[in-house]
Amino acid sequence: MSDVRRKALETIVNCFDNVFMSSKSxxxxxxxxTVLQADLICMKDLLRxxxxxxxxxxxxxxxxxxxNLEIVKILKAYNGANDVSISNNQAKFAHRWTNIKSSPPVVFPYKGSxxxxxxxxxxxxxxxxKTATQLLKWLVGTIIPDESFFSTLNFNSNLGIPGSFQGNLTNAMVLYKSMTRYKIWKLDKSCNGQYVRAICIPAxxxxxxxxxxxxLFINKVYWDYEHYVLDCLEESIRNRTIDNILGMIDLNISDYSSLYFVKHALRVHNL
Structure with a gap:
């Protein structure tokens, strides 16, 4: 980001008491x-x-x-479970780690998002x-490390991380359905817009x-491509918010509480 744009963003951020810039860029x-480091510094800042x-x-x-209300209800239905994706074809991505001489500490690497x-x-x-710190250091020498860090932590059940996956890993690769973001992949062949890195920018x-x-979210929506998509999505959220307030629509939470990763998460009291 240019200095001019960054200054403009900082000025906007200063208008809000619940928004802040990361302590390091x-x-x-x-x-x-660096893709992963940028997220980790935000996580560290948020812990304050x-x-x-x-x-x-x-x-x-x-x-x-x-x-917002629906997202809160969905997260309550998760009951502490983590939504971290895992690829259903780990062998396809094994080359990302094979050139690394040392092994990651007490964990097996997994590719996710x-x-x-x-x-x-x-x-x-x-x-x-300490284990997470060692894993991060090991991942520096791997290919596309940001797609391995969180999935490795979440799917190594021996680490005992609250909300992590504790079920059958083979079943997880088939049945695990992440609810964080909807992506229209090129393999689906159902995109009327254009593709960026095999993901559809919708029309x-x-x-x-x-x-x-x-x-919960859709990726990718560009403000400078098919802007009516963004306009319609904004209006839809506005209308749903009003309907939430008036009690005209009620999200079926049971669909989320019965998700595979929710049913097989490590539970910790008072989470």
Whole structure:
């Protein structure tokens, strides 16, 4: 970001008492450790604030599909479970670690996603635990390390992280469905817009299937491409918020409490 734009952003941030800039900035490069470091510094900064239970990291191209009230209800239905994705074909990504001479500390590496919905104890573990620190150091030499850090922590059940996955790992790779972000992948062949790194930037024609999605957010929505998509999504959230207030719609929470990763999460009292 240029100095001019950063100054403008800082000025806007100063207008709000619940928004702050991260204490440290990185020159983020795709596929490098800086992608992960930028998120970790935000997690560390957030730990200074007491009144939150879940952490959700988003990009500038994510947009909510659920209202604030609905997201709160969904997170309560998670009951402390972490929503961290895992690839259903780990062998495909094994080359990312094979060139590393040493092995990661007491864990087996897994490929997943950088973008997560996790409870506060998970964030505390990722930032302060010695094993997490050693894993982060080991990942520096791997390929696309940001897609391995959180999934490795969440799916190594021996670590005992609150909310982490404790079920059958083979089943998880087939049945695990992340609810954090909806992506229209190129393999789905259902995109009316254009693709960026095999993910669809939706067009107006894609709105009908977007509105009915159960995920919390959609990725990717660009303000300078098919702007009517953003306009419609904004109006939809406004209308749903009003309907929430008036009691005209009620989200089916049971659909979320019965998710595979929710049913097989490590429970900790008073989370």
């Amino acid at each position: 990185y020159d983020v490069r795709w596929g490098k450790i 604030h007491k009144k939150w239970k879940y952490f959700i990291n988003l990009t500038g191209q994510d947009f909510p599909l659920k209202t 950088l973008h997560i919905t996790v409870n506060r104890p998970f964030v505390e573990y990722a930032i302060t635990n 107006v024609e894609d709105l009908s299937k977007i509105h009915s999605r159960p995920e």
